[in-house]
Amino acid sequence: MHLLKMINYLLRLIKMKSKMKLNKENFDAIIVGSGIGGLVTASQLAAKGAKVLVLEKYIIPGGSGGSFKRNGYTFDVGASMIFGFGEKGYTNLLTRALKDVNEKCETIPDPVQLEYHLPNKLSISVDKSYQKFISTLSARFPHEKEGINKFYGTCKKVFNCLDSIPLLSIEDPSYLFKVFFKAPLSCLGLARWLPINAGDVARKFIKDPELLKFIDIECFCWSVMPALKTPMINAGMVFTDRHAGGINYPKGGVGKIAEKLVSGLERLGSKIRYRANVTEILLKDGKAVGVKLLNGEEIYTNIVVSNSTRWDTFGLDNLKKGLIKSDQVPKSENKWSETYKPSPSFVSIHLGVTKDLINKDFNCHHIIVENWDELENEKGVIFISIPTILDPSLAPEGKHIIHAFTPSSIEEWEDLSREDYLKKKQVYYSFLIEKISKIIPNLDQNIDHKEIGTPRTHRKFLGRFQGSYGPIPNKKLLGLLPMPFNTTKIKNLYCVGDSCFPGQGLNAVAFSGYACAHKIGSKLNINSFNLPD
Ligand SMILES: NC(=O)c1ccc[n+]([C@@H]2O[C@H](COP(=O)([O-])OP(=O)(O)OC[C@H]3O[C@@H](n4cnc5c(N)ncnc54)[C@H](O)[C@@H]3O)[C@@H](O)[C@H]2O)c1
Numbered sequence: 001m002h003l004l005k006m007i008n009y010l011l012r013l014i015k016m017k018s019k020m021k022l023n024k025e026n027f028d029a030i031i032v033g034s035g036i037g038g039l040v041t042a043s044q045l046a047a048k049g050a051k052v053l054v055l056e057k058y059i060i061p062g063g064s065g066g067s068f069k070r071n072g073y074t075f076d077v078g079a080s081m082i083f084g085f086g087e088k089g090y091t092n093l094l095t096r097a098l099k100d101v102n103e104k105c106e107t108i109p110d111p112v113q114l115e116y117h118l119p120n121k122l123s124i125s126v127d128k129s130y131q132k133f134i135s136t137l138s139a140r141f142p143h144e145k146e147g148i149n150k151f152y153g154t155c156k157k158v159f160n161c162l163d164s165i166p167l168l169s170i171e172d173p174s175y176l177f178k179v180f181f182k183a184p185l186s187c188l189g190l191a192r193w194l195p196i197n198a199g200d201v202a203r204k205f206i207k208d209p210e211l212l213k214f215i216d217i218e219c220f221c222w223s224v225m226p227a228l229k230t231p232m233i234n235a236g237m238v239f240t241d242r243h244a245g246g247i248n249y250p251k252g253g254v255g256k257i258a259e260k261l262v263s264g265l266e267r268l269g270s271k272i273r274y275r276a277n278v279t280e281i282l283l284k285d286g287k288a289v290g291v292k293l294l295n296g297e298e299i300y301t302n303i304v305v306s307n308s309t310r311w312d313t314f315g316l317d318n319l320k321k322g323l324i325k326s327d328q329v330p331k332s333e334n335k336w337s338e339t340y341k342p343s344p345s346f347v348s349i350h351l352g353v354t355k356d357l358i359n360k361d362f363n364c365h366h367i368i369v370e371n372w373d374e375l376e377n378e379k380g381v382i383f384i385s386i387p388t389i390l391d392p393s394l395a396p397e398g399k400h401i402i403h404a405f406t407p408s409s410i411e412e413w414e415d416l417s418r419e420d421y422l423k424k425k426q427v428y429y430s431f432l433i434e435k436i437s438k439i440i441p442n443l444d445q446n447i448d449h450k451e452i453g454t455p456r457t458h459r460k461f462l463g464r465f466q467g468s469y470g471p472i473p474n475k476k477l478l479g480l481l482p483m484p485f486n487t488t489k490i491k492n493l494y495c496v497g498d499s500c501f502p503g504q505g506l507n508a509v510a511f512s513g514y515a516c517a518h519k520i521g522s523k524l525n526i527n528s529f530n531l532p533d
C-alpha cells in the first residue's frame with residue numbers, strides 16, 4: 001500500500017514537471033480544439049514555420065471528424081461522405097492541407113455519392129459521372145431537362161471560379177488584391193454569388209414542384225436547410241466537387257485525416273495535448289493573452305484561436321459560461337447569434353452487422369424521406385452510410401458497419417430521468433432500425449454490436465453547443481454574406497470551424513483553417529504567398 005502511494009506520488013510529480021516544462025515553452029499561437037478547422041489552422045501555421053500548441057479536451061483528435069474503436073470496429077463519429085480529396089485545382093483542401101505537412105491519406109473513391117429514397121417512389125442515385133447523374137434526373141423529369149442542365153450548370157460555374165484561385169483569407173486585402181489581378185473573372189463571379197441562395201437560382205430555371213423538393217433534399221442533406229436558405233457558393237462547391245474530385249473515403253476511417261494532420265504538425269515541432277479542457281481565454285487590456293485550463297493551469301501566448309463553436313466561445317446562450325467572460329463579449333457576437341441559430345443535433349446509431357445482409361453492389365450512402373412535409377422536422381430524414389462497402393478493414397472479418405442518423409433537437413432530451421433517457425434512446429433506436437430495414441431487410445436479427453448517441457452525447461463528447469451540427473440562418477439571409485470570418489473584435493483572438501465562413505462540412509472548415517492561418521500568418525509576417533503563373 002505504502003509503495004503504491006509512493007509510486008502514485010512520483011507519477012504525479014513527473015506529470016507536474018512535464019506540464020511546467022511545457023508551460024515554459026513559448027508558442028506563437030494556441031489553438032483551442034482539434035476539430036478539422038483547428039488542425040488545419042495549426043498545421044498550416046506549423047508549415048509556415050510557427051510553433052503552435054493545440055489543446056484538445058477529449059482523448060483523440062478530429063472532433064466531429066474523428067473515429068473511435070469498439071469491439072474490433074472502427075466507427076466514424078460523423079458521416080463518412082468526404083469532399084475535398086481531389087487531385088486537381090484548389091478546392092481539394094484536405095489533400096492540400098495534408099500535403100503541406102508532408103502527409104497523405106490513402107483514399108478509396110466512391111462511385112456513387114448518394115442514393116435517394118424519396119416520396120412517390122422517386123429513387124435517384126448521384127453517380128460520380130456528371131453526365132450520368134444529369135441523364136438519370138432528366139429521364140425522371142423530361143419536361144425539366146433544360147432547367148436541370150441550367151441549374152447544375154450554374155453550380156459548375158461557381159465551382160470553376162473557386163477551383164481556379166488559391167483559397168486563402170478574403171479578410172486579407174493583399175491576398176484579395178493579388179488574386180483579383182490574377183483571376184478577375186473568377187473573383188467577380190464569386191462576388192456575384194456570395195449573397196445568393198441555391199433555391200432562388202433553382203426557381204429561375206425549374207418549375208416542377210417535385211423537382212424543387214428534390215433540390216431541397218440535395219441541399220438539406222449537408223446544409224440542414226432547404227435550398228432557399230442554402231448559400232449558392234456552398235451548393236456550387238458540393239454539387240460539382242462530387243463529380244470533379246469526387247467523394248473519397250480515407251482508408252482506415254475518417255479519423256485518419258486528423259491523426260495525419262497531428263503527425264505532420266508534431267514533426268514540424270508543434271504540439272498537441274489531450275484531456276486539456278480550456279475553461280477561459282485570458283484577456284489583458286482587451287487583448288487575448290493566453291488560456292486557462294480546468295486544472296487551473298494558465299498558458300500564455302500572443303495569439304489564441306478558438307475551434308470551439310462561437311456559442312461556446314462567447315457564451316452566447318446566456319445559460320452557459322463561455323470561454324470569454326460575459327462582460328468582455330463583443331456586441332457583434334450577440335448580433336451573430338440573433339442572425340444564426342444552432343441546427344438540430346442527431347440521434348445516431350453505429351451498428352456492426354452480418355456481412356451477408358448487404359449485397360455487393362449496394363451503394364455506401366443512402367437517404368430516406370417518406371413525407372416531404374416532414375423534411376425539417378424531428379426524425380424527418382434518415383441518413384445511412386455503410387463505409388465498409390468501401391473499406392472492409394473497418395470491421396472484423398464477415399461483418400459490415402452501418403451508421404445511421406436522424407435529426408433530433410436537444411430539447412427532446414433535456415430534463416429526463418436516467419430511466420426515461422434510456423427508454424427514449426430505445427424508441428429512437430427501434431425507429432431507425434425499422435426505417436433502415438426498408439432498404440436492408442432482416443436487419444434486426446443480424447446485429448452484432450450497437451452504439452446509440454443522442455444530442456446529449458454529441459454535446460458531451462464533441463463539446464458542441466446543444467450537440468448541434470452547425471449554425472443555420474434564423475430567417476432567409478443573403479447567401480454567405482452575413483457569415484463571420486476568422487477575426488473577432490477581441491485583438492489576437494481568432495475563431496475557426498463551422499461557425500465561421502463558409503459553414504459546415506470538413507472541406508468548408510478546412511477552408512476556414514486555411515483562411516485563419518493565412519490571416520495570422522500575415523500578422524506574424526510568415527506568409528510566403530505567391531500566385532502561380
Ligand atoms: N463530411 C461529413 O460527412 C461530416 C460529418 C460530421 C461532421 N462534419 C463537419 O465537421 C464540422 C466540425 O469541424 P470543426 O472544425 O468546426 O470542429 P469540431 O466541432 O469537429 O471540433 C471541435 C473540437 O474542439 C474541442 N473543444 C471544444 N471546446 C474545447 C475546449 N474548451 N477546450 C479544449 N477543446 C475543446 C472538441 O472536443 C472537438 O474535438 C461539423 O460542423 C460538420 O459540418 C462533416
Ligand SMILES: CC(C)=CCC/C(C)=C/C=C/C(C)=C/C=C/C(C)=C/C=C/C=C(C)/C=C/C=C(C)/C=C/C=C(\C)CCC=C(C)C
Binds near residue numbers: 081114221
Ligand atoms: C475582389 C472581389 C471583387 C471579390 C472577392 C470575392 C472572393 C474572392 C470570394 C471568395 C470566396 C471563397 C473563397 C469562398 C469559399 C467557399 C468554400 C471553400 C466553400 C466550401 C464549401 C463546402 C461545403 C459546403 C461542404 C459541405 C459538405 C458537407 C456538409 C457534407 C456533409 C455530408 C453529410 C452530412 C452527408 C451524410 C449523408 C449520408 C450519410 C447519407
